Amino acid sequence: MSFATQLMETTLIIAFVTLxxxxxxxxxxxxxxxxxxxxxxxxxxxxINALGIVVLLGIHQGGRIYFEVSLLIAMLGFVSTVALARFMLRGDIIE
Structure with a gap:
């Protein structure tokens, strides 16, 4: 195993633990x-942390599907945050 590969693995482990x-x-x-x-x-x-974990998993395993999943998580996270904030302010989501 080369030095660059070991460094990448160590960096990914540190990033996983941090997230x-x-x-x-x-x-x-x-x-x-x-x-x-x-x-x-x-x-x-x-x-956002789950999104980072999915992206790191995609980098670690080299799969392209993880990046598509991360886009879906980002869209659902944004919509749910907006819906919860709107519900908190107005009491309903749909006008």
Missing amino acids: AFAQALCMVRLVIGPTTGDRILALDTMV
């Missing part, structure tokens, strides 16, 4: 968040 730790911290904020806004922000950040 998993960030995901755990967001889950703590989701559970103990004092306001609904904190919980919505924690969910949105969890979506």
Whole structure:
């Protein structure tokens, strides 16, 4: 195994651990968040962290499908955040 391959593997492992730790911290904020806004922000950040984990998994395994999945996760995360924010402000989602 070459030095560049070892460096890439080490970097990916560090990135996976960092994103998993960030995901755990967001889950703590989701559970103990004092306001609904904190919980919505924690969910949105969890979506972004999950997106990063999927992209890292795609880089690690070399699969193209993971990048398409990451686009779907990003779109669903954005729409759900907007829907939750609109529900919090107005009380309904569809006008």
